[in-house]
Amino acid sequence: MTTAAIVLAILAAFVLGLAIGAVVRGKRRRRQRPQQHGPTVADLVHEVVQSGHNGVVVLGEFGDVLLYNTRAAELGVVTDNRVDSSARTTAERVARTGVTEQVDLTPQVPQAGRAPQAVLGEVRRLLDGFTVIDVADQSDTVRLEATRRDFVANVSHELKTPVGAMALLAEALLDYVDDPAEVHRFAGKILDESNRLGRLVNELISLSRLQGAERLPELQTVKVDEVVHEALHRAALAAESHRITMTTDEDSGLTVDGDHSLLVTALANLLDNAIAYSPEGSGVSISRRESGGYVEIAVTDRGIGIAREHQERVFERFYRVDKARSRATGGTGLGLAIVKHVAANHGGSVRLWSQQGTGSTFTIRIPAVPVQPPAPVQLAEHEGAL
Structure with a gap:
């Protein structure tokens, strides 16, 4: 074989090798699955079902549980991988008729440590006899x-x-x-x-x-001392008629951002309440202070006090501990509810301490206006010169 023939044979073998390699690599790429970047559609659907606020249960054609989320278990619709009997009966009927139905799935026995629930489910038919139950806590x-x-x-x-x-x-x-x-x-x-x-x-x-x-009107800087004095003035007649002595501490100079009229109304309501439930000849006092960035205005009486079981509810509208006494004093049952909402609308709260036979203290807490430090005195150039 001549030298030229040998060179041509080598070139042909090289080209053939390249061609075979390209074919093999192409087949290999076709066999390989494309690389995934991020979650799949199945992953997203699963996350939507599991993170939803409503419970979701998917049942097979024989009523067996195929899929459910944590919320469905929390609402008591699925227990030990078994669906509620009412839900299963409704699902079987929906699978036959194809008509979407509502079903009451409220647990018959409230779960320990939780308030009774009102649970409503909507049962819909899917394909091939499958059904889905959409459960909401109402x-x-x-x-x-x-x-x-x-x-x-x-x-x-x-x-x-x-x-x-x-x-x-x-x-x-x-x-x-x-x-x-x-x-x-x-x-x-x-x-x-x-x-x-x-x-x-x-x-x-x-x-x-x-x-x-x-x-609500735009909040303005309100002087706490003025609120206290005006509330005392409003309650003076009721205190005099009940022979109640009202006392207060010294002016504090404290201020809050608020509505002057609403704050006076709230404090006057607390005074009226203290007077109404105090024995004749006793005293009612007001104190004020700043604590933890809040202004606290406390109204204390030496009255009959409030039992512990009533203390959580006295701020509800129309709730009365002693209905007969409240009607005798002309109370409407709204005074403490107004106090609660006034405090909340000012970014604060109201709290109660009470003991039967000793008396009660209602304390309104409102964010204080931060005290601005005095501006530094600017010295003239010649005064600062040495």
Whole structure:
């Protein structure tokens, strides 16, 4: 073989090797799965199901649990990999008819340490006899509706009482029109009931305003001492009629960002409450201080006190510890609720300490206005020269 033939043979073998290598690499690339970057669609779907606020349960055609998330177990729909019997019966019916149904899945026995729930499920048919149950906790909605019904019922009752009383008193007044003494007596009672009705309407308006029906005014710097003095002035007549002595500490110079009128109303409500539940001849005191960046205004009485089981609820609307005593003193049952919302709308809170037979202390805590350090004195150039 000549030299040229050898060179051509080598070149041909090299080209053939390149071609075979390219074919092999192509087949190998086709056999290899493309490299994944990030989560797959299946990963995302699984995460959506597991992180959802609602419970999700997927059932097979025989009612067996194929998939469920943690929320479904928390709501009691799935226990030990078995679905609630009501949900399973509904799912079997939906699988046959294809009609979506609602089912009440509220646990019959409340779980330990948790409030009773209101759980509602929606059962839908999927493909080939599979079904999915979408479970939602409706507890907050049910509680809100119950609160609304109670509020409407309480308002209706509270309004009906003075209105009915005034109607009866007016009839009695007409019967004794020729007796000046009786006319004077019944007229005084009518005045008392009308004042009570007026207080109730005003406090309902205030409470509605505080709960967001009306925008609060722009907050301004309020002097705490002025709030205390005005609240004491408002409560002076009630204190005098009950022979209650009101005392207070020295002016503090403290300030808060707030609404002056609302803060006076809240503090006056606490004073009225303390006076109403204190024995005649006792004392009610107000103190104020700054603690941890908050201004604290405390109203202390030496009255009958509040039992521990009532202390959590005294700030609820229309809640009364002693209904007979509250009606006798003309209370509306809204005063402490207003105090709570005034404090909350100022970024603060109200707390209670009480012991039966000893008395009670209600403390309003409002963020204090930080004290600005005095500006440094600028010296003239010639004064600073040496």
